[in-house]
Amino acid sequence: xxxxxxxxxxxxxxxxxxxxxxxxxxxxxxxxxxxxxxxxxxxxxxxxxxxxxxxxxxxxxxxxxxxxxxxxxxxxxxxxxxxxxxxxxxxxxxxxxxxxxxxxxxxxxxxxxxxxxxxxxxxxxxxxxxxxxxxxxxxxxxxxxxxxxxxxxxxxxxxxxxxxxxxxxxxxxxxxxxxxxxxxxxxxxxxxxxxxxxxxxxxxxxxxxxxxxxxxxxxxxxxxxxxxxxxxxxxxxxxxxxxxxxxxxxxxxxxxxxxxxxxxxxxxxxxxxxxxxxxxxxxxxxxxxxxxxxxxxxxxxxxxxxxxxxxxxxxxxxxxxxxxxxxxxxxxxxxxxxxxxxxxxxx
Numbered sequence: 001x002x003x004x005x006x007x008x009x010x011x012x013x014x015x016x017x018x019x020x021x022x023x024x025x026x027x028x029x030x031x032x033x034x035x036x037x038x039x040x041x042x043x044x045x046x047x048x049x050x051x052x053x054x055x056x057x058x059x060x061x062x063x064x065x066x067x068x069x070x071x072x073x074x075x076x077x078x079x080x081x082x083x084x085x086x087x088x089x090x091x092x093x094x095x096x097x098x099x100x101x102x103x104x105x106x107x108x109x110x111x112x113x114x115x116x117x118x119x120x121x122x123x124x125x126x127x128x129x130x131x132x133x134x135x136x137x138x139x140x141x142x143x144x145x146x147x148x149x150x151x152x153x154x155x156x157x158x159x160x161x162x163x164x165x166x167x168x169x170x171x172x173x174x175x176x177x178x179x180x181x182x183x184x185x186x187x188x189x190x191x192x193x194x195x196x197x198x199x200x201x202x203x204x205x206x207x208x209x210x211x212x213x214x215x216x217x218x219x220x221x222x223x224x225x226x227x228x229x230x231x232x233x234x235x236x237x238x239x240x241x242x243x244x245x246x247x248x249x250x251x252x253x254x255x256x257x258x259x260x261x262x263x264x265x266x267x268x269x270x271x272x273x274x275x276x277x278x279x280x281x282x283x284x285x286x287x288x289x290x291x292x293x294x295x296x297x298x299x300x301x302x303x304x305x306x307x308x309x310x311x312x313x314x315x316x317x318x319x320x321x322x323x324x325x326x327x328x329x330x331x332x333x334x335x336x337x338x339x340x341x342x343x344x345x346x347x
Contacts, residue, residue, distance in 0.1 A: 001339055004029065004049035006042070006060055012079060012135045012257070013055060019328035020053075020335070029060070046072055051339045057082040057089055065090045073342040075335055079135075080254030081164075083107050087114055091125040096338040098331055100134040100254045102276030109275065131334040134255040134280070136324035142264040144316045145241045150308050152185050152301060155243035155267070157258035158192035159230050162199065163206050165192075166249040166272070168213060173249065173290040174224065175217050181298045187223050188247075191239075194228045236261070243267040244308070245297060249290070250274060255322070264319040266312030270296050281318065 001024040007013055008031050020026045029045055032038050042060055046052060046067075054061035054076040061076055062085060073095035078086070083103050099107060111124055154174065158165040167190065174188045194207055214224070231239060236258070246262040248271040253259075256271075260280075263269050270293050271277050273286040287293040303311070 001025070001336065002048060002050045003027075003335070004045035004052045005055070006045075006052060006064060007055035008059060009056060015135075015138070015324050016328045016331055019325075019332050023332060031060075046070065051075065051335060051342075053077070053335065055079065057085040062088045065093050067093070073338050075338055077331075078103055078107065081252070083110055086110065087124065091127060094128050095342060096128050096131065096334060098131045098133055098334065101132055101279040102134070102256075102274075103254055104130075104132055104279065105276045106252075129338070131331065133327045133330050133334075134322055135257060136255070136322040136327040137257070137260040137264045137319050138325075139264055139319065139323050141237055142240060142261045144264070144266050144312060146266070146309050146312060147242070147244070150244045150305065151242075152187060153243055154186065154188040154245045154247055154297070155240075155262060156188065156190050156192075156247050156249070157262075159258075160199070160203070161190075161192045161194050161207060161210065162203050164250055164252055166251060167192075168206070168210055169290055170247055170249040171210065171213055171217065171224075173247070173293055175219070176290065177294045177297055178220075178223060180294060181301060184301050185222075186297075186301070187225065189225045189227065189243075191227045191231060193230050240267070241265045245270060245300060247293065247297075248272055249293070253277070255280070260319055260322060263315050266315050268300055268311060268315055269318075280322070 003020055003024050003026045005013070005017060005026055005028045007029070017026060017028065027045060027048070029041060032041065038060065042064060049072060052064065052072050052074045054064055054074055057076060057078050065074060070093050074093055075096040075098065076089065076094055077098040079100065080103065083106050086107060114124065156167065156170050158167065161167055178186050240262045243262045243265070244267060246259050246267045246269045248256055248259050248269065250272060251274055253274060259269055269281060269285050271281050271286055273288050277286055287296060300308070
């Protein structure tokens with residue numbers, strides 16, 4: 001089978017492209033600054049392929065879905081925030097939808113809210129057959145290590161420091177923790193790109209507010225640490241194993257790859273109860289308020305070393321259903337079934 005893979009953001013695409021290439025011929029579309037070149041290359045790949053894979057509900061996927069008289073099955077992968085673009089997609093031309101577990105509830109919510117806001121509009125097109133899979137975790141790379149003496153180390157990771165991650169709230173919450181539980185050596189490491197990168201200009205005000213907050217709170221020495229850039233893969237794999245706890249204060253996550261990687265390494269997640277979080281994490285680690293996150297963290301801190309080590313094994317089990325290799329295999333099989341069904345209809 002010949003697969004044309006369309007995406008402007010290939011950050012999460014590696015494992016899936018690798019899986020597809022082991023079984024099929026894959027050509028990955030390359031974005032060009034020239035719109036005419038993009039149009040020609042997209043049409044060329046569509047003419048060549050048996051099936052088009054559109055990663056993200058954003059350009060060029062939205063535009064490809066709107067091409068008239070397209071005669072190839074198209075499959076889209078809704079990764080995260082792109083769920084809000086779903087009304088821009090011409091679903092009549094889409095044969096299959098892959099969506100991450102945490103995004104399914106939001107997709108339904110977005111559709112329901114759209115219909116409430118547009119009571120006189122025609123109903124939204126029905127969605128195609130759906131495969132629910134998350135990007136998952138490389139369980140072979142992020143392995144369980146038993147830290148004999150837990151160090152009360154909380155980690156927060158964001159590829160870019162931005163508002164959706166609610167880092168401002170996370171820093172305030174950590175301050176509350178060390179005030180409420182002063183006898184334990186809690187420390188927090190914040191990892192993520194500050195300057196440059198994704199939406200640098202819109203993020204500047206938020207970054208300045210974070211700097212001001214850190215200055216105002218004036219943490220005691222050896223409590224609050226920052227790594228102001230994303231870590232390369234090898235360093236992140238090693239660092240993830242040092243975390244006792246991972247805090248997720250985001251108001252939205254698709255899967256939360258770095259969180260899943262820490263959990264696969266044994267770290268305990270405490271997660272803001274955003275819509276869809278229940279599709280991945282159990283109730284005991286979900287937090288409805290920052291204070292609940294503080295209280296659950298204190299309760300972890302009061303466990304014995306043996307209890308914490310046993311809990312690390314349970315944390316690992318939370319990620320076993322989200323093995324990225326199983327996920328990419330399931331996606332491949334889904335794509336194959338869509339293509340086979342399309343072929344049979346043409347006969």
